[in-house]
Amino acid sequence: MKRQELPQDSSALNNITRELHYVKDEDGKYRTGLSTGWEIKSSALDNAWEEVNDHIKEAERLVKSGDKSPIYVLMFINRMDLSILSSYTGYWKLCIKQHFKPSVFAKLSDKKLKKYADAFNMGVEELKNYKA
Amino acid sequence: MQNGFEHIQSAHCENGVVVMLLKSNGIDFINEPLAFGIGSGLFYCHIPFLKLNNAPAISFRTMPGRIFKQSCKYLNIEFDSKRFRSETKAKECLDSLLENNINVGCQVGVFNLSYLPVEYRFHFNAHNIVIYGKENGNYKISDTIMEAPTELSATELMKCRYAKGIYAPKGHLYYVKNAGFVDDTLIKKAIIKGINRNVRDMLHIPGNFGGVRGIKYTGKKIRKWRDDLGIRKAGKYLGHIVRMQEEIGTGGGGFRFLYAAFLQQSAEIFNNTVLSDVSDEFTKAGDMWRSSAVKMAGVFKGRTTEQHHFNEISDLLFEIYEVEKSAFKKLSKLNLKA
Secondary structure: OEHHHOOEOOOOOOOOOOEEEEEEOOOOOEEEEEEOEOHHHHHHHHHHHHHHHHHHHHHHHHHHOOOOOHHHHHHHHOOOOHHHHHHHHOOOHHHHHHHOOHHHHHOOOHHHHHHHHHHOOOOHHHHHOOOO | OOOOOOOOOOOOHHHHHHHHHHHOOOOOOOOHHHHHHHOOOEEEEEEEEEEEOOEEEEEEEOOOOHHHHHHHHHOOEEEEEEOOOOHHHHHHHHHHHHHOOOOEEEEEOOOOOOOOOHHHOOOOOOEEEEEEEEEOOEEEEEOOOOOOOEEEEHHHHHHHHOOOOOOOOOOOEEEEEEEOOOOHHHHHHHHHHHHHHHHHHHHOOOOOOEOHHHHHHHHHHHHHHHHHHOHHHHHHHHHHHHHHHHOOOOOOHHHHHHHHHHHHHHHHHHOOHHHHHHHHHHHHHHHHHHHHHHHHHHHHOOOOOOHHHHHHHHHHHHHHHHHHHHHHHHHHOOOOOO
16 A cells, blocks of 8 residues: 555544554655544444444343343443353353343342443442333 | 653554563564564464354454564563463552563453543454553553553553453463563574464465465355345445454554565565565555455445455455465565575
8 A cells, every 4th residue: 555545534533543554655665654544444343333233222122122131232232242241240141041031130139230230330220220 | 661661653552562562671673564574463364153243253363462472482582471360460460560660561352441432342352552650540551553652540451451252361461571682683583483484374274264265265255145144244244354454453454564564674684675576465465455345345335235246355355365375485485594
């Protein structure tokens, strides 16, 4: 890539940092150049977020309708899946699936809820009263 | 050392950490492309059947931690690398190193890195930073992909050091214990070893999904994605490849420009024209990766979603395979002498 081809598009990193790239100058020598972003990769990031947001929306619907417990939507809000949530809480995936049921969730002790609250960076009370 | 600490920005986090740790130990010649090349950083693999975050497991670089370990080994630098079961021990060890004015490399998860924009905070655990001091309970952080140094509170840092999931850091920290004298012959020897090791990784790794053959493997897969997965999911997969290849931390073009810059520097050090020719080939490969990203974006943006568009991407990957294969073959026949 030549120095003058280095894209300077807007991105989520604007006002935080620019990215360093290795680009060729006029005499073909590699130098470093800074870029504010590239539209192609920003749209790839947007695409990944679209998926996250779709999951959240669907999960919110299921929590509101009483089919799932708040843990279910909070997992998606925190960009987790079953295996990541399992490694943060120490619960088996099957066990977490049980806790997705509102009836089981309602009976969980504070000690158990704390593991989820810690994983989601929130308090136990906040988790108990969470409304999707 | 903490006094006179200079933050150096880099394209890739681990290279940056290597540069900063080595420089603060008096090894002045080191720069990012050299660290990347000596550490044999370039790679490609597409692990079949495994999915990460609901997307194919593709990597354009070597295993995390490898660049630091290998650069130190080839340059005869003594280093230490530790993981801790106990969070308290991890903190104590870090604090005592900082008290002795030692800069520490640290593996962290980006999900809790508060100085990054939320858009970037996924559960990705193979990020590396340098910690160069502690003031009023806050840690001074040099994240080499950023333009300026920053800070993290003790709680935030602990969360990042004990992020969970794939590549969980487990408090992983590393630092240079003793750097000997590095002369020109040693640098040359290290470059030769780095190149040879990279040739081995890219050409001679067994199986059809690692090294240059992995690029062909992905190419073949992409051809089938439209029928097998549907346009939407295929788009997601392609978007994932673009991110692995172009996002902050790669220097763009899936690290290929970084490797081309390394070969160009080596060409000067060895006064060897073949090296500069091969450097040009990697520049070409990097440019091709960039244009593949543009084509892939066409799919996930929903603009070019016919089967022949998928075939075009696949064909381009086959071409990249040929370019990189011939480049590495040339490197394997070099016979450089230190």
